[in-house]
Amino acid sequence: MQASPRRQPTLDEVAARAGVSRTAASRAINDDPHVSQAKREAVRRAVQELGYVPNSTARALATRRVGAVVLAVSSDEPTxxxxxxxxxxxxxVSSFLEQTDLELILLLAHTPRGTERLRRILAARRADGLMLMAVRGEDPLGRLAEQTELPVVFGGLPLHGTPRWYVDPDNRGGGRLAAEHLARSGRQRIAMITGQVDLQASVAREQGFREALTLAGLPLLAVEAGDFTLRGGESAMERLLAAHPDLDAVFAAGDGMALGALRTLRHRGLRAPQDVAVVGFDDLASAPYADPPLTTVRQPVRSLGRxxxxxxxDVIDGRDPGSLILPTRLTVRESAPTPAPRADAGQAR
Amino acid sequence: MQASPRRQPTLDEVAARAGVSRTAASRAINDDPHVSQAKREAVRRAVQELGYVPNSTARALATRRVGAVVLAVSSDEPTxxxxxxxxxxxxxVSSFLEQTDLELILLLAHTPRGTERLRRILAARRADGLMLMAVRGEDPLGRLAEQTELPVVFGGLPLHGTPRWYVDPDNRGGGRLAAEHLARSGRQRIAMITGQVDLQASVAREQGFREALTLAGLPLLAVEAGDFTLRGGESAMERLLAAHPDLDAVFAAGDGMALGALRTLRHRGLRAPQDVAVVGFDDLASAPYADPPLTTVRQPVRSLGRxxxxxxxDVIDGRDPGSLILPTRLTVRESAPTPAPRADAGQAR
DNA sequence: TTCGATCATGGAAGCGCTTCCATGACAGGG
DNA sequence: CCCTGTCATGGAAGCGCTTCCATGATCGAA
Structure with missing residues (x-):
């Protein structure tokens, strides 16, 4: 067993044991074609016997490839x-990286200090690339991304400008789906709870919602902003009810806020969907467990990460993948059922 | 602006510009005392002008300190x-690391492949230390942790054995708190929903719960196992009700399961807390929003990470912090209120 | 048989930094 | 004024790996 405090073996020791040069050993290990079968096999055995694993730092220094990427979550609010x-x-993200030999560095950049750290990570070449989530309006992360030469992929579009590479859910289309559904089910007095106004996702969802409402000839009674939290949804709903006690439907730009809206309705003695229909956005794991189960626009969150x-x-490897828009679709549950026949209330489109 | 594709400056260039040797430059940058004020200042300026940031890979190779730690989450189930x-x-974890210059490598090791990756990370010296969360019974990660020479800190005790360094919430004490509370409030027919039986946390919570119940002279009617999910709690509650339709209290070893239990009760037409009192464990963000708001044993989750x-x-730096048990305490809400005066129903102990 | 062409091979030069060690300048005590 | 101790200084040797390049062996074509 010898859990000895022995140093990790180095490439030189492997080479010595295999009776080949260090160069040959390196080649064999990296599947370079210019090695004879015999040496290749000898090296393989030596590696095996010594339990050799290449030191990734040394390799990184020589290849100028670190073998790690950063996932930075921008936010002014830690939670x-x-x-x-x-x-x-x-x-x-993790599920995809698992198939590569890249490590995932997680950076929660909610403080100025966090931003500073990201800057250093990039400058110090600690990573080969960067993924940026949920960049808000004047987020300094956005600027950082512009300055670095490293590949950057955005998750969700930033408010201004279009980055070279991004993957974004079809927020606008999703907003439309919500509006069409409510219109189709005969709702007339419709309001919306949006998210932070400096988040592109909020804006796009609202935009799509408005478009489809207009197309259906329906007015949008009012819009209140939440912050994607349950609590934010609660109070936004309260404000909406105060201004429009007679509204009969509300679309929340996020499931958390939709859950909050449901709570407020319940507290006010209003029933969903009989009095007010509620549609959310995301289809989080908790949506089907809401009371009543939440009708919501599903976005493929895990795929987004993947x-x-x-x-x-792809970008790191020198390929140019285009950018990507992921489809959204409506998941109908009881908080805003389809109107009459209630037949195919499972998944509508 | 010159967002030029220029190479990052190296230490040599800084030294040249400052008119000092590379050695002196390195020393100045690393606050080594053996540098004159003059040179120190010259280097500082050169660094400033060139926008120099030390290449962390090179530094890591020379110092044998990578500057990163791994947080591995063990799980057979991705979600x-x-x-x-x-x-x-x-x-x-992140909030503490932010104050250091260590990066956080996140490893979701739900597949055999994930385990293999961790093994390689350790062998390839990609990190200076390892944090391990939620190690289950025969989890291979546990074995890995034993074999590596790198510092390992456990979050939550493993089922068998006691690691050198760990931080664990006082699960047993928390279980006791739950039992005492239910006993104190006059409940008699008490059941429990536990978590996976190969998780030490489940076992300890149940153990504490049993102890305090015995001490109070109360029987434990039945125990059903869930898996810490809402759905698991739902079905466990159903089984409990089937076997003991007359139970008047249930303690769930996790808030998710408690929420599930509440749902089942609601569906069965039973009221909480009038018919059945429900106590959870964790005090997740959603606990106060449950219906009714959940009485639960609070464990300081974020502190656990920190x-x-x-x-x-500490271990990496050669100090020896002892291990740590974090206190739990009861948060009383409506799902299991304190009995009579209902006066201090905020935070009991 | 001869001559390139082909290719396995290993020496050596890095990758960019830290740090050991030898050197010399300088200050203060005798 | 000399000697020893102190300390700033920079040359050079790594850290462990990849890869360029020169070398020599091998082989088939001419």
Whole structure:
């Protein structure tokens, strides 16, 4: 067993043991074609016997490839990361990276200090690329991304400008789906709870919602802003009800806020969907467990993460993947059912 | 502006510009005392002008210190990471590391492949230390941790054995708190929903719960296992009700499961707390928003993460922090209120 | 048989930094 | 004024790996 405090073996020791030059050993290990079968095999055995694993730092220094990418979550508010949305994205990213030999460096940049750290990471070449989530209006991360020469992939568009590489859910289309559904089910007095106004996702969802409403000849009674939290949804809903006690439907730009809206309705003695229909956005894991189960626009969050990672790897490897828009679709549940026949209330489109 | 594709400046260039030797430059940058004020200042200026940032890979190779630690989340089930619990831990870890110059490498090791990756990370010396969360019974990660020479800190005890360094919430004490509370409030027919039986946290919570119940002279009607998910809690509650339709209280070893239990009760037409009192464990962000708001044993999840990180850094720096048990305490809300006077129903102990 | 062409081979030069060690300047005590 | 101790200084040797390049062996074509 010898859990000895022995140093890790080095390439030289492997080479010595295999009776070949260090160069040959390196080649054999890296599957370079210019090695004879015999040496290749000898090296393989030596590696095996010594339990050799190449030191990644040394390799990184020689190849100028670090073997790690950063996932930076921008936020002025630490708990934003606690949002299941980010966990899901991270999961997606991780699941893709698992198939590569890249490590995932997680950076929660909610303080100025965090931004500064990212700057240093990039300047110190600690990573081969960067994924940026949820960049807000004047977020300094956005600027950082512009300055670095490293590949950067955006998750969700920034408010201004279009980055070279991004993957974005079809927020606008999703907003439209919500509006069409409510219109189709006969709602007339419709309001909306949007997210932070400096988040492109909020803006695009509202935009799509407005478009489709207009097309259906329906007015948008009012819009109140939340912050994607349950609590934010609660109070936005209260404000909406105060101004428009007679509204019969509300679209929230995020499931968390939709859950908050449901709570407020319940507290006010209003029933969903009989009195007010509620549609959310995201289709988080908790949506089906809401009371009543939440009708919501589904966006493929885990795929978002996975595609960001895939895209970044492509760029790092010198390929040019285009950018990507992921489709959204409506998941109908009880908080805003389809109107009459209620037949195919599972998944509408 | 010159967003030129110029190479990053190297230490040699800084030295040249400052008119000192590379050695002196290195010393100045690393605050080595053996440098004159004059040179120190000259180097500072050169660094400034060139925008020099030391290449961390090169530094790592020379110092044999990578400047990164791994947070590995063990799980056979990918979505476990989506549990807000882990997000919160991660947040705590990150908040501490932010004050150091260590990077956080996140490893979601839910597949055999993930385990293999961790093995390689350790062998390839890609990190200076390791934090391990939620190690289950026969988890291979546990074995890995034993074999590596790198510092390892456990978050939550493993099922068998006691690692050298760990931080663990006082699960047993928390279980006791729950039992005492239910006993004190006059409940008699008490059941429990536990977590996976190969998780030490589950076992300890149940153990504490049993102890205090026995001490109070109350029987434990039944125990059903869930898996810390809402769905698991739902079905466990159903099984409990089937076997003991007359139970009047249930303690769930996790908030997710408690929420599930509440749902089942609601569906069965039972009221909480009038018919059945429900106590959870964790005090997740969603606990106060449950219906009814959940009485639960609070564990300081973010601190758990922060303390793990602090501990790991200590070990890496050659200090020996002891291990740590974090206190839990009861947060009383409506799902299991205190009995009569209902006066201090805010935070009991 | 001869002559390139082909290719396995290993020496050596890095990658960019830290740090050991030898050197010399300088200050203060005798 | 000399000697020893102190300390700033920079040359050079790594850290462990990749890769350029020169060398020599091998082989088939001429």
């Amino acid at each position: 934003l990361f606690a949002d299941p949305f980010f966990a899901e994205v991270t999961l997606g 595609e960001m990672a895939r895209m970044l790897v | 476990l990471f989506a549990d807000p619990f882990f997000a919160e831990v991660t947040l705590g 303390e793990m990180a602090r501990m790991l850094v």
